[in-house]
Amino acid sequence: MTDPLALVDDWGPEKIVVVSHRRTGMKGVLVIDNTARGIGKGGTRMSPNVTVTEIARLARVMTWKWAGVDLFYGGAKAGIVADPNSPDKEAILRAFARALSNEVPREYVMGLDMGLTENDAAIIQDELGDRGAAVGTPQHLGGVPYDELGVTGYGVAESADAAAGRIGLALSGSRIAIQGFGAVGAAAAQRFDQMGAAVVAVSTAYGALYDPAGLDVAELLRARDQIGDGFVKEHGRGTALPPGAELTVDCDVLVPAAVQDVIDDDTARRIKARLVVEGANLPTSPSAQEILAERGITCVPDFVANAGGVVAAAFAMDTRYSGFRPETTVIFTAISARLRTNTETVLEEAQRLGVTPHTAGRGLAEERVRAAMVSRGRIPRAPRSSW
Structure with missing residues (x-):
C-alpha cells in the first residue's frame, strides 16, 4: 500500500x-x-x-492541463x-x-x-x-454536457490536425487508429471523418475492428448504440483483432483514447504511426515517450491533446449560477483555437530544446504554476541580484 x-x-x-x-x-x-x-x-x-x-x-x-491551456483553475x-x-x-x-x-x-x-x-x-x-x-x-439543466457534445474528442482531432500539419502530414486522406470508442474515441472518430480522414481501426474492451480501406464511422456509432461495446465482435465489418492490437496496426495517426498505461516500451517499438495523439490520460510511459521520439514519431501529450474537456469545463464553471446557458458554438471555437495553438507551441518548444513534447509541454505548464506559487507566497521568491 x-x-x-x-x-x-x-x-x-x-x-x-x-x-x-x-x-x-x-x-x-x-x-x-x-x-x-x-x-x-x-x-x-x-x-x-x-x-x-x-x-x-x-x-x-x-x-498541467489547466496551466497548459492558460485557464485559471487548479x-x-x-x-x-x-x-x-x-x-x-x-x-x-x-x-x-x-x-x-x-x-x-x-x-x-x-x-x-x-x-x-x-x-x-x-x-x-x-x-x-x-x-x-x-x-x-444535462443541457436541459443549463449545463455543458461534455459527453453528449463530444468536446474532448473534438479537441483531440483538432490537436491532431495541428500536429499533422507541423510534420508535413495532410490529415485529409490519412489513416487513423483509435483505441477506445467511448465518449472521447467516438467523438474523435466523428471529427476525423468530417476532416476527410479514414478511421481504419477502433476498439473497446471486447476487441478491435480493422479495415485498411477505412471503417464507416456512422455505421459503427449506430452499432455501438444498438449492441453496446460488444459491437466489435458482432458488427461483422472489418477484421476482428484482440484488444490492444489496434495500437500497432498500419496507420498514420494513432489515438490511444481508453485508459492509462497502455503503451509501454515494447508497444512503442512496434507502433507504425507517424503521429501519436493522446486522447486518454497517461497512456504512455516516460520511457515509451523517449522511444517514440528516437524513432521519429511525434507524440502529442495528454494534457495538450485532450484539454478540450477542460476548456468546456471553464465555460461551465463560469456559468454555474447563471440563468443563461453557454453557447456551444463559442465553446467549440475556443477549443479549436486553444488546442491548436498549444499543440503548435509545445511541438515547436520540443524541437527547439531537443526534448520530448511531454517534457517541453510540462516545462511550459510548470513555469505558469511556479509563477502563481511565487506570487501567492507559497514558495520563496528568487533573491534579487546585488548588481
Whole structure:
C-alpha cells in the first residue's frame, strides 16, 4: 500500500481526502493537487479499481492541463471505488457527495470522468443542494454536457490536425487508429471523418475492428448504440483483432483514447504511426515517450491533446449560477483555437530544446504554476541580484 505522504512533492498534492460510508459500501478519494492558479477542478471517476495513487496521478495531469491551456483553475481529481453499472450507483454517489460537503464546492467542483454521466453530475448538485457543486450536467439543466457534445474528442482531432500539419502530414486522406470508442474515441472518430480522414481501426474492451480501406464511422456509432461495446465482435465489418492490437496496426495517426498505461516500451517499438495523439490520460510511459521520439514519431501529450474537456469545463464553471446557458458554438471555437495553438507551441518548444513534447509541454505548464506559487507566497521568491 502506498503511503499518501510519499506522493507529496514540490507541486502537491495539497490535500488528500479519503471517505467511506458503511451502509452503502462507498469508498472514495479526493486529491487536490495544486490550487495556485485557482480552485481545484477535475473529473470524478467511478471504477472498482480506483486507487489513491491513480487519482493523485490524474490530479497532477489536471494541474498541467489547466496551466497548459492558460485557464485559471487548479489540478484536482476524485474517484469512487464502485461498479458504475451497479444498481446502487445513485446511493453510492450521494454518499460520496455528502462525505465531501466540506470541500465541495468551496475547494473542489466535481465533473465527469470514466463511469459517470451528465445525470450523475445532476445527482451531485441535487444531493448538495448547490448548482455550483458539479459541472457537466444535462443541457436541459443549463449545463455543458461534455459527453453528449463530444468536446474532448473534438479537441483531440483538432490537436491532431495541428500536429499533422507541423510534420508535413495532410490529415485529409490519412489513416487513423483509435483505441477506445467511448465518449472521447467516438467523438474523435466523428471529427476525423468530417476532416476527410479514414478511421481504419477502433476498439473497446471486447476487441478491435480493422479495415485498411477505412471503417464507416456512422455505421459503427449506430452499432455501438444498438449492441453496446460488444459491437466489435458482432458488427461483422472489418477484421476482428484482440484488444490492444489496434495500437500497432498500419496507420498514420494513432489515438490511444481508453485508459492509462497502455503503451509501454515494447508497444512503442512496434507502433507504425507517424503521429501519436493522446486522447486518454497517461497512456504512455516516460520511457515509451523517449522511444517514440528516437524513432521519429511525434507524440502529442495528454494534457495538450485532450484539454478540450477542460476548456468546456471553464465555460461551465463560469456559468454555474447563471440563468443563461453557454453557447456551444463559442465553446467549440475556443477549443479549436486553444488546442491548436498549444499543440503548435509545445511541438515547436520540443524541437527547439531537443526534448520530448511531454517534457517541453510540462516545462511550459510548470513555469505558469511556479509563477502563481511565487506570487501567492507559497514558495520563496528568487533573491534579487546585488548588481
